[in-house]
Amino acid sequence: MSLWITAIGLLAVFAGIGFAKGAIRMAISFVGLLIGMAAAIPLGRALKPVMGTIGIVNPAWVTVVPPLIAFVLVYLIAMGLSFFVHHKIYLRYKYKHDDVERIRWEGMNRHVGVGLGLLTGAVIFFGLSGLIYAAGYLTVQVSGEGNPAWVNYINSVRQDMATTGFDKAAAKFQPAPKLFFDTADVLGMLYHNPLLQGRLAQYPYFLSLGEKTEFQEMGNDKEYNDLIFGKAPVTSIIDHARTQWMLGNAELIDYLKATDVNDLKEYLRTGKSPKYEINEIIGVWDLDKDAVVTHLRKANPDIKAKDLRVMKQAFANIPRVSLLALPDKKVVVKGGSGAPAPVEAAAPAPADSVAATYANRYGQTAPQAQPAPKPAVAATPSVLPTMAAEGSWDEEAGRYVLTLHDNGGKELKGNVQIKGDEMLVSIGGTSLVFAKQ
Numbered sequence: 001m002s003l004w005i006t007a008i009g010l011l012a013v014f015a016g017i018g019f020a021k022g023a024i025r026m027a028i029s030f031v032g033l034l035i036g037m038a039a040a041i042p043l044g045r046a047l048k049p050v051m052g053t054i055g056i057v058n059p060a061w062v063t064v065v066p067p068l069i070a071f072v073l074v075y076l077i078a079m080g081l082s083f084f085v086h087h088k089i090y091l092r093y094k095y096k097h098d099d100v101e102r103i104r105w106e107g108m109n110r111h112v113g114v115g116l117g118l119l120t121g122a123v124i125f126f127g128l129s130g131l132i133y134a135a136g137y138l139t140v141q142v143s144g145e146g147n148p149a150w151v152n153y154i155n156s157v158r159q160d161m162a163t164t165g166f167d168k169a170a171a172k173f174q175p176a177p178k179l180f181f182d183t184a185d186v187l188g189m190l191y192h193n194p195l196l197q198g199r200l201a202q203y204p205y206f207l208s209l210g211e212k213t214e215f216q217e218m219g220n221d222k223e224y225n226d227l228i229f230g231k232a233p234v235t236s237i238i239d240h241a242r243t244q245w246m247l248g249n250a251e252l253i254d255y256l257k258a259t260d261v262n263d264l265k266e267y268l269r270t271g272k273s274p275k276y277e278i279n280e281i282i283g284v285w286d287l288d289k290d291a292v293v294t295h296l297r298k299a300n301p302d303i304k305a306k307d308l309r310v311m312k313q314a315f316a317n318i319p320r321v322s323l324l325a326l327p328d329k330k331v332v333v334k335g336g337s338g339a340p341a342p343v344e345a346a347a348p349a350p351a352d353s354v355a356a357t358y359a360n361r362y363g364q365t366a367p368q369a370q371p372a373p374k375p376a377v378a379a380t381p382s383v384l385p386t387m388a389a390e391g392s393w394d395e396e397a398g399r400y401v402l403t404l405h406d407n408g409g410k411e412l413k414g415n416v417q418i419k420g421d422e423m424l425v426s427i428g429g430t431s432l433v434f435a436k437q
Contacts, residue, residue: 002153003160006128011121018117022109024089025082026116032078033120036071037127041175043070067175129166130173132157137181141188144231151235182261189268194229196268202284202437203267204276204327205259211324211332218242276327280418281393281400285434287321291422292433299431323425323434331391331402402427 018026044067051062093102136158139151147155161167190196201210201219209215218224224242226232237243246252263275276282293312297303324332391404393416400416402425414427421436 002156003129003164003166006157007125010125010128011118014117014121014124015114016117018113018115018120019110021082021113021117022086022106023112023116024086024109025079026113026120028082028085029075029079030116030120030123032075032081033123035078036074037123039074040067040071043067043074046070126170126173129157129161129170130175133161133167133170134174134176134180136161137176138184138187139234141184142191142234144191144233146233146236148233148235151233179261182265186261186265186268189265191231191234194231197228199268199271203264204273204282205264207282207284207324207326208328208330209255214245279327279395281325281416281423282327283325284437285323285325285423286437287318287323288422288433288435289315289318291435292431295424295431295433325393329392329394331393331404333389333391333404 021029047066047069048062051066056062056065093105097105132154136154139147139154140158143151143155158167161170190200200206221242224240227237227240238247260275263273267273293308293315296311297308319335321333321335324334326332391402393403394401400418402414402416404412404414404427406412406428412428414425416426417424423434423436425432425434
């Protein structure tokens with residue numbers, strides 16, 4: 001019902017305006033309306049560079065406001081011209097024609113103005129329908145409880161369009177590009193399936209963003225995450241300081257605009273990226289310590305049980321190690337150390353404890369205790385090469401090659417073998433096994 005109430009209201013309003021303004025003014029205003037609608041987007045692009053100077057930096061408003069300003073300017077010029085032309089014709093009939101002709105002309109002017117007003121109202125209705133069609137495509141998908149009244153109104157009209165079949169007609173007047181609808185699909189998927197946000201963070205193109213401090217802080221912000229995972233009204237999410245930071249960051253917005261949205265949609269649906277899966281190395285890989293020990297045991301079947309036990313202890317002391325292989329062929333190594341913590345041998349019992357035991361058992365004074373020796377430290381191997389935080393990967397002769405650097409700047413090159421979700425890296429005289437997240 002919202003759709004048709006809006007239509008009737010617009011037609012009634014513009015019919016009244018047409019009767020009051022007359023045919024001459026309505027005709028020129030109507031032409032200005034058509035020109036303004038046609039020129040809004042091209043002229044809006046020319047106005048975008050000056051938006052920052054007037055304080056408009058939000059990407060959403062930068063997209064909407066310039067075409068609106070362009071339309072209003074053209075329409076106001078047409079209205080000003082309509083006043084001028086109408087006044088000239090009115091003066092002619094007033095001073096150069098008799099009263100009968102003047103009265104006839106004024107009656108014709110008013111009644112034809114009604115028809116032109118109805119036509120203007122219809123055009124504006126279809127134009128607004130196109131805007132609501134596009135806006136509603138997004139708002140319907142990201143709507144929860146507690147929406148503002150204007151969002152509920154857009155959703156209601158958009159649903160009326162779908163119910164009555166009018167959406168097919170409105171779609172011909174919508175001004176949004178295909179990218180807008182693809183982006184709305186992604187936002188809708190994320191809004192109604194918050195767990196997909198974990199998958200979003202693993203999307204190859206976004207891996208580098210996860211290394212930025214701002215996004216790491218965002219992941220730990222309980223208040224912000226409660227809004228997102230709790231399906232709060234989208235206006236509350238947009239108004240939050242962290243969202244505003246993203247919207248106001250021109251560099252970030254340009255980076256996000258370069259996203260292959262169709263590939264991202266497929267990745268969110270299936271967990272696989274048609275664009276990036278051709279390079280299996282791209283992604284986040286965690287060091288699988290147990291798999292490394294198993295590989296070493298298989299590669300050295302004669303290894304002594306004691307040495308294997310020491311090796312297991314050495315790997316157990318290594319903190320978590322992850323390797324990020326990015327689409328731009330950069331590599332980031334996080335965590336780990338070239339020299340794991342030493343394994344301490346069991347310390348002897350304290351001297352006072354030995355003396356007490358001796359006295360209780362034999363009823364005699366124990367011999368004077370000697371100072372306890374320092375705990376023995378078992379030598380442990382350096383199981384990981386000491387690697388710097390960044391490196392690169394490349395593909396040579398059908399195989400992946402990893403290039404890293406040690407702390408002294410020495411280049412370390414290693415071969416990579418990938419089987420499914422397991423990656424074997426042979427580098428610095430060590431074979432490491434990683435599991436893909």
